[in-house]
Amino acid sequence: MLRKALLTTALVALVSVPSVAQAQNKTVTLIQPNNGTMGFYGLHAARLLGYFEEEGINVKLLSGDTSVPYAAFLTNGDVDLAMLDGSETFQARNANIGAVTVYTVHNRAPEGIFVAKDSPLQSVTELKGKTIGLASDRDLAVVKVAMAHAGTNADGVNTVVVGDSGPTLANVFLKGTAAAFAGSGNDVAALLARGIELRDIMPESAKNSPANTYSMLGSRMAELKEPLCGFFRAYSKGVHVGLEDMEAVAALSRKGVPHEWESAAYGYRYLDTVKGLQVPPNPMKIGEVNVAAWQGVQKDMVMIGAVEKEGSLDAILSNDFMDCANDFDRAEVAAEVKAWMADPANAEFTKKPASQ
Template sequence: MLMSTPYGLAAAALLAAAAPAAAQDITTLKILTPVPRTASWYPVLAGEALGYFEEAGIELELVPGGDLPATSFLDNGTVDIASLDAPQVVQAQARGLDIDVVYEVMHGAVEGIYILEDSEAQSVADLEGTTVGIVGESDRALLVTALDIGGVPLDSVEIVVLGESAPLLANSLDGGQVAAIVGGPSDLVSLRSQDLAIRNILPDEIGDLPANSFAMDAERIEELRPMMEGFFEAWAKSVYAAEADPEAVAAMAKEAVPADWVREELGTLLLDLGMSLHVPDNGIYGELRSDVWTNLQEDLMAAGEIEEMVDNESFLNDDFIEAANSFDKEEVQADIEAWRAEHM
């Protein structure tokens, strides 16, 4: 399924020809996301503020994860598209689920392995014989992979699930109950909100893994294709908006999610983290990097998380990458200027 496609004028002309959707044409797109509306997922906020999803005839319904595995939301049809972390995708292939990755959302590991700034630990290798906290079960696979890279036997580390409470996370780390905490951007902000000085010892080898990728039930791709082409163009435009004018996107985020900005520095941290992850390294929005997925599978094999590797072409599907990259950057800049004139 992984094919080489030009990012050219044909798709741009086709998509540009579509008129903005009338109100009665709006279709709800159900998306499983790891977090609710927040500055770290600013493309949701920017796309809504600038009207890009509405122009594509889409209203987003963000479906929160629950106790079920994220892949089950696709398998049972609860959502149209789901944001999955890379190990979840590979493990789903190992279980025989027919799920395709269609867009890499974040070109970098969203999680970190956080320790106190004054800790004597210098790397993951120093966690041997300690207790490590994970915010949720979804963080376990990354920790297992990191420990394997650091040469730390899994049975030499006690893993405890701590949950999302900021005071509990901070007290557990600061009080020495855990030597490190594995979590995502919101958990980093939680720790910082408790005025802890911390640093990240995530191994460089997994720093470039796709933290979140949009995946779909392969059997529904043709059914949803027209809507998804519009969605991915709107999403990529919203990512670019922060590159073009981060100040304006910060204002959009403040307006949409004021709770993120109760402390200005924490809201800024969330947005900066989001930009560092959503913006593609080489300018191709959503690019599916086969070599990175191969490296991930090799790491999971070494850690005993999967028994055999699968062909990347069996689950990396770049059908929507051309549509995502067909937008005009100057038009996005003009849209931001118009938004600024009305809101700033």
């Protein structure tokens, strides 16, 4: 994700206010990018299959379309969970706000550096002296990480923010307004669905890292143990749906995020782009916080100058929720998915649409 730079001074200046999830209720408030998307299919799968309701959890989603750093919502008491990327996580550590990563959503980075299929460029190192279009300013970090993994730096590379709208992105590749585009898979899914074939030349080593993770204030771990166990268990069930039947995820998505299925071609290309991001290394430990993977993220942050030096990760990583998040019957989830797919009330969603 590598979103907005998290301003240390802004975080330190914030004053905590009373928490949003009090002990007497089970409302879980969170902030994350792209609330309504297959990129986080566990969320709407859990909602549509009634898993949050079973846990007695009311999920309150704040709009992620904001220039305010997500970690600031934690320190200001506005949310219980904030989805942070690697850069934000380590900058939050530097700011000493007490944020702890407790659940992994994306086990691989969704970003890439894309070139046209017939482009002569084969490596990011060949972009020296050329222009890379960025989806937003945050994607400059994507370029820096990619260059570092290729054994060089971003010196001599020109960047320009081109946005993520379809026509603008199409011009990057059809009219050659830039040699490459740095952004996420969902930024280019519409182009892929419309027959504009691309290649991702970002080094594979730069992708093998957790990207979007749920963080909370460590000081609230005991207070929020019960509601967050329910939330994460429901979310893990939603993720498990994809491990059982990805076509069921497509059907649930046609109901839960219909705007991503206005074109069946787009829907399937986008799902194909993002489904691998959410597959856990160990299907019995959905959401696991992989310490070794985070050590790799820390090395990346040091390489691009976002973190001064490597340090202990003990204070910012926790697997305290892993047991309860995975305490469910996999066979039962499979049966519930099968029943939902067979229910005549869902026929308009379960029928596979013709490509458009």
